[in-house]
Amino acid sequence: MSYTVIARRWRPQKLDEVIGQRAVTQTLRNAMSSGRVAQAFVFAGPRGVGKTTTARILARMLNCANGPTADPCGTCDPCREIAEGRDMDVLEIDAATHTGIDNVREVIISGLAIVPVRDKYKIFIIDEVHQLSASSFNALLKSIEEPPPHVTFIMATTALDKIPETIASRSQVFEFKTISSRAIGDQLKKIAVADGITASDEAIALVARAAEGSMRDAETAFDQVLAFAGNTVGVEDVATVLGLVGRDLLFDVLTAVADENGAAAFELAGRAVEAGYDLRLLCRELARLVRDLLVLSIDETRFTDTDIAPEQDHERLKLLLPRFSREDLLRAFDVLARAESEIKGAAEPRYHLEMALLRWIHLRKLTPLSDLIEQLQGRSPAAAPPPRVAAAPPTHRQSAPAPPPFSAPSAAAPSVAASSSSATVARRVVRETSRPPIAPPRSTPPPPAVAPERSAAPPSQPAGAGGSVKDTYLEEIRKARGAFYGSVVAQAQRIEFESDRIVFRFTDAQKFQADQVWQNKDWLEKLALQVAGRRLAVAAESVRAETSARAATSPGASADQVKQEASLKAEALASPTVQALLGIFAADITDVTELKKKS
Ligand SMILES: [Zn+2]
Numbered sequence: 001m002s003y004t005v006i007a008r009r010w011r012p013q014k015l016d017e018v019i020g021q022r023a024v025t026q027t028l029r030n031a032m033s034s035g036r037v038a039q040a041f042v043f044a045g046p047r048g049v050g051k052t053t054t055a056r057i058l059a060r061m062l063n064c065a066n067g068p069t070a071d072p073c074g075t076c077d078p079c080r081e082i083a084e085g086r087d088m089d090v091l092e093i094d095a096a097t098h099t100g101i102d103n104v105r106e107v108i109i110s111g112l113a114i115v116p117v118r119d120k121y122k123i124f125i126i127d128e129v130h131q132l133s134a135s136s137f138n139a140l141l142k143s144i145e146e147p148p149p150h151v152t153f154i155m156a157t158t159a160l161d162k163i164p165e166t167i168a169s170r171s172q173v174f175e176f177k178t179i180s181s182r183a184i185g186d187q188l189k190k191i192a193v194a195d196g197i198t199a200s201d202e203a204i205a206l207v208a209r210a211a212e213g214s215m216r217d218a219e220t221a222f223d224q225v226l227a228f229a230g231n232t233v234g235v236e237d238v239a240t241v242l243g244l245v246g247r248d249l250l251f252d253v254l255t256a257v258a259d260e261n262g263a264a265a266f267e268l269a270g271r272a273v274e275a276g277y278d279l280r281l282l283c284r285e286l287a288r289l290v291r292d293l294l295v296l297s298i299d300e301t302r303f304t305d306t307d308i309a310p311e312q313d314h315e316r317l318k319l320l321l322p323r324f325s326r327e328d329l330l331r332a333f334d335v336l337a338r339a340e341s342e343i344k345g346a347a348e349p350r351y352h353l354e355m356a357l358l359r360w361i362h363l364r365k366l367t368p369l370s371d372l373i374e375q376l377q378g379r380s381p382a383a384a385p386p387p388r389v390a391a392a393p394p395t396h397r398q399s400a401p402a403p404p405p406f407s408a409p410s411a412a413a414p415s416v417a418a419s420s421s422s423a424t425v426a427r428r429v430v431r432e433t434s435r436p437p438i439a440p441p442r443s444t445p446p447p448p449a450v451a452p453e454r455s456a457a458p459p460s461q462p463a464g465a466g467g468s469v470k471d472t473y474l475e476e477i478r479k480a481r482g483a484f485y486g487s488v489v490a491q492a493q494r495i496e497f498e499s500d501r502i503v504f505r506f507t508d509a510q511k512f513q514a515d516q517v518w519q520n521k522d523w524l525e526k527l528a529l530q531v532a533g534r535r536l537a538v539a540a541e542s543v544r545a546e547t548s549a550r551a552a553t554s555p556g557a558s559a560d561q562v563k564q565e566a567s568l569k570a571e572a573l574a575s576p577t578v579q580a581l582l583g584i585f586a587a588d589i590t591d592v593t594e595l596k597k598k599s
Pocket of ligand 1: 072
C-alpha cells in the first residue's frame with residue numbers, strides 16, 4: 001500500500017478546515033451566502049499557508065452540484081474532481097513555468113469563449129501569478145476587465161506588490177497570514193491522534209515552531225520525522241531529523257550566560273559543533289528564546305501564549321526571567337543577530353559563536369542606564385526632574401532657585417516625548433565633555449546662585465563696543481530672574497548686541513528657550529532700555545542660518561554637510577536618553593556620527 005503524504009491526506013476540503021485564515025474564510029462564506037461573488041480574486045500571502053487550497057475550495061463552492069454554496073458537498077463529481085485536480089472546467093496554471101504570453105493566450109484567452117463542459121463555471125486558478133510577464137498581464141487584464149459571466153479567475157501570489165495595480169484593483173484581494181505555531185501544533189496533534197502516533201507535546205511544538213507559519217512545511221517536516229522515528233516521536237527525534245537545536249542545549253546556554261560562566265559557554269559551543277548543529281540556526285533559536293524572555297518580562301500573562309513559549313518550557317523560562325534585565329536581553333538580541341550574520345561564510349563558525357556568547361556575558365556586567373539614573377537621582381534629590389534642557393549642566397540644575405512665576409510651567413515646556421527614532425539616536429556616539437565643542441562656541445555655564453559676583457558673559461563674544469553694556473545687561477537679567485537666566489539666557493548659543501537690537505540665538509532643538517525669549521520680550525526690552533539707555537528690540541533667532549553661512553566660506557565642508565550635522569545634532573538632542581546622559585555626565589555633544597554609514 002502506498003503512503004500518501006500528510007499534506008495531501010489532510011488537505012482541507014471545506015472552508016472550516018482551513019487553519020488560521022478566519023478573516024479570509026469568513027468573508028468568502030458571507031460573500032457566497034449573499035450571492036455577491038467576485039469574478040476575479042487575488043489570494044496573497046506567504047508560501048504554505050493555504051492559498052491554493054482555498055482556491056480549490058472556492059472552485060468547489062462555485063461548481064458543486066448543489067452550488068454555488070458555502071458548503072460544497074464533497075461527494076459530487078465536480079467536488080471530487082476538483083480536489084484531485086482533474087476537473088475539465090477548473091484549470092490550474094502555474095505561472096512560474098508558463099510565463100509567456102503564448103501560454104496565457106493559449107490556455108486562458110482562447111478558453112474564455114468556450115462554455116464550461118459540465119460545471120457551472122469555468123475557473124482559472126493561476127499560481128504564482130506575479131511571475132507572468134508584462135505582456136501576459138496585459139493579455140490577462142482584458143479578460144479580467146470584462147470576463148464572460150461563466151468565468152472566474154483565482155490568482156495566488158506570494159508577492160502582492162508585484163501584481164500590476166490594474167489587475168489588483170479589478171480583483172477581490174485576500175491577504176493570507178502566516179499561521180501561529182499554536183494553530184499548527186493543534187493541527188499536528190489532531191493528525192497524530194488520527195494516525196495513531198504517539199508524539200510528545202514538546203516534539204510537536206518543536207515541529208510547529210520550525211515551520212515558521214507554514215502549515216505545509218510543518219506537515220512535510222512531520223512526515224520526515226515519522227519516517228525516521230516510526231509511531232513514537234520524541235523531541236530528540238525532531239531535533240535530529242530537522243537539524244534543529246534541542247531545547248535543552250538552548251536553555252543550558254542561557255543558564256551559562258546568566259551564571260556568567262564563560263567556560264560553560266565554551267563547552268556548550270563545542271557540544272553544538274559536535275552535534276553537527278547549524279550554528280546560525282543555534283544563534284537564531286537563542287535569539288528567539290531571548291525574544292520570548294523579553295516579551296514575558298514586559299507581559300507575564302503571555303506565558304499562556306504557546307506562540308511565545310511551549311508549556312514544557314514554562315518552568316525553565318520562569319527561572320531565567322529574573323536573571324536577565326530587559327536591557328540585557330535587548331543587547332543579547334543584537335549580539336546574536338550579528339553572530340548569525342558573521343557565521344555565514346566564516347571559516348570557523350565556532351569562534352564567532354564563542355565570541356558572541358562571551359560578548360553577551362561581558363555586556364551583562366554593564367550597569368543599565370536606568371539604574372544609573374535612578375542612583376543619581378536617589379543621591380541628589382534636588383536634581384529630581386530629569387534634564388529637560390539638554391545643554392544645562394547639572395551644577396546649574398542643582399543650585400537654581402525655583403522658577404519664578406513667569407517662567408513657563410512645565411506643561412508648557414516642549415514635550416520631548418520619545419520619538420520612534422530615539423533608540424537609534426541614542427545609539428549614536430555621544431562623546432563626553434572635556435573636549436571643547438567644535439561647532440558654535442557655547443555660552444559659559446551659568447554661575448551657581450551662591451557666586452553672584454562672577455560675570456556671566458559668554459567669553460566667545462568679542463569684547464568690543466557695547467561689551468560692557470552687554471555684560472551689565474546679562475548680569476541684570478541674572479540678578480532679577482535667576483532661573484530664567486539659567487534655563488534660557490545662559491543656554492543661548494550666542495547673544496548678539498546690534499545697533500538697534502539684541503538677538504538671542506538658539507539651535508532648532510531649543511524651541512523652548514526661543515519661545516521663552518519671545519514671551520518675556522517686553523521685560524527684556526525694558527531692562528535693555530534701563531541698561532543701555534536706548535531702545536533695543538529683543539529677538540530670538542536660529543543659529544542655523546549663521547552656521548550655514550560660515551560653512552560656505554570654510555573649505556571642505558559644504559553647506560549641506562553642516563546642515564545635516566546640525567539636524568543630526570538636533571535629533572540627538574531631542575532624544576530623552578541623550579538628554580539624560582548629558583545631565584548625568586555633565587556631558588556635551590561635540591559630534592554626532594551615524595553608525596550605519598561608518599560600517
Ligand atoms: Zn459537491
